[in-house]
Amino acid sequence: MRIFTLALLACGLCSAQGADDCKPSSLNIPGAPYPCVHPDRRVTFRVAAPDAQKVQVRLGGAHDMIRGADGLWMATIPPQVAGFHYYSIVIDGSVVADPATRSFFGSGWDNSGIEISEPEADAAYYSAKDVPHGQVSQRWYYSKVTGKWRRCYVYTPPEYDSHPRLKYPVLYLFHGWGENEQGWHTQGHMDFILDNLIAEKKAKPMIIVMDNLNAVKPDEAATLYFARSIIARPSMADLAAPPGAGAGGSRPGFPANFGATFTELMLTDLIPMVEQTYRVLPGRENRAMAGLSMGGMQSFQTVLTNLDKFAYLGGFSGSSGGRGGFDPKTSNNGVFADAAAFNKKMKVLFLGIGSVEGPGTKNFSEALTKAGIHNVYFESPGTAHEWLTWRRCLNDFAPRIFK
């Protein structure tokens, strides 16, 4: 069996090497030797900024770069947690993407991405193997709720085209704050994860639909979940405001009606379009919803208010709980109050988290268990609030549903 890591796939023609032991990140543009990752997960960056006074790389915190005699700025930063991280470069106060990497939509703009390697064997589940491959298709559809054309992506399993009579269950799968409908197949490699699970008969062949959580009605104020990034701010006064976590973004407060318009769009436009366009098995037991971070919040909001339509729910580093104050009798409008009734309807309630992210999700899972609510708690060892955690969550969640 041929196994190729994403390093080879994404980089294509990469062959240049940084320092002796430093491997170019798999997300670099073809031929770019930097950024590169050392065996101990230190990372070396290089930026050409011949006339700049100060250059920093921002990955987690800000790290000063040092100008060499040749005018190239370099920095080697301490060992990083494994996984996919957004980052940016600051050149004399200007926050920009590192031109040496491909860019990825996160925090509301196209910033840089770096893949801090895990051992090749650990990455196999999200790498392209010599197995049948499904397709990820771009699908445009008109939304009556927003009055606009929208784009979603639809994964169809490898056998979809060769079995023109078979019908499939559907997982609706969502991105996080500041990301979009491309995140799961670009940053998340959901296609390879499903191809591999299906080939090993660990997961049922399924359709996976990935849409954009931003949905605004014509008469509704745009909440712009995406657009509070430092880049889109209108003035230097705004620019001076403290940035939030991640590369250049500050997260807005979520409005009281968070997610209500998207839930309406999903029920009115998205699910009917999917069920008319694809060969879909009917009914709640063939419908799942999951998401990461803000997409997990949305999944809890949508599913817990529509238990007649979904039988599976996943929150990857995001749910309706985990911040304390959970009361099984009253939280989520009392949906958990009758545990037996809830357990009968909800086939899988999945809560995933990276071990570096803190105890909130574990506490929520335990509170649910204490209240008699069946749930699966999955902890990704050694990972943070980023795509490696969420790839692992999907890899654990997908085999549990539609059984």
Add this chain to the structure above:
Amino acid sequence: MRIFTLALLACGLCSAQGADDCKPSSLNIPGAPYPCVHPDRRVTFRVAAPDAQKVQVRLGGAHDMIRGADGLWMATIPPQVAGFHYYSIVIDGSVVADPATRSFFGSGWDNSGIEISEPEADAAYYSAKDVPHGQVSQRWYYSKVTGKWRRCYVYTPPEYDSHPRLKYPVLYLFHGWGENEQGWHTQGHMDFILDNLIAEKKAKPMIIVMDNLNAVKPDEAATLYFARSIIARPSMADLAAPPGAGAGGSRPGFPANFGATFTELMLTDLIPMVEQTYRVLPGRENRAMAGLSMGGMQSFQTVLTNLDKFAYLGGFSGSSGGRGGFDPKTSNNGVFADAAAFNKKMKVLFLGIGSVEGPGTKNFSEALTKAGIHNVYFESPGTAHEWLTWRRCLNDFAPRIFK
């Protein structure tokens, strides 16, 4: 009928305005008011670089930006030719993408893009209308020629899934230098162009395959057509070399065996995979190849050496001629020497160009005509070597093939 311009589609939640009469580019990140385009096609840019000494915008030439009292740099540049243009920002000598726009892979890196508007009616053919929509699907396949997994994109027409017995002809369609397999559906909007042509019964329903022209055998030196961008250069000495046309790129010379490996890959791996995976009509009269710029060169190279396999050929701002020295008796190994024989085989030979690009393609077309070779010459009025020219070329070419 509902018609929405790409401005609405791509920008989504854009509502902020720049100056009174200046409309945010449709390619801005959500909420970003700049860059914006004035009615006379001047463009205003804004960059936050509070501590920089010198900031420029590079679109065609370099334009100095001016630092305002608020620390924001601004520039309004002269009227630009309509269409899609790559551009970049230079901050104290560092060439980077403008973080206020989505980024697009061109010149070998993810630089910025701006859409200089044409009148809305002129953009309708590449905009989403209320017609049946096809799908653009991401397809991974293994190449025996390169020994690697590769990604291509495949457009299937709207009716493809609902007519599971029908078979379709295939157009193989290619990007230009420094671009990749995503260009045609991201920058080119080929899906909307075909959806609209098919809905109006102007073009036959067809499958369109878009692959990456970079193909290197395991024992072959990487030619890295993509990686000569200023970004990937290893040293300041290289960085000081004069940049070529476009944003930060300098085009390498094409090697003597240009395109030979890709032709081999196409015949060995790509076409067999497509014909095994999709419902494809057999034979040369159901197979076309076209491309823009370097993709046009590749199309001429592949098709003119394989007339038994293709009956349609398109070069959009790129072909095998146009630089003088064309001799119908000897050029391209004499394939044009017997005009009657050539005309019998080649159903459509299409040469497209933007009127701002110079007379080379027109001269080539006239030389072919003089030699008795039937060909179609298409000139896009008022456009340059960019995607608006190529959208128009595809819109003119697609209705001519498979008739």
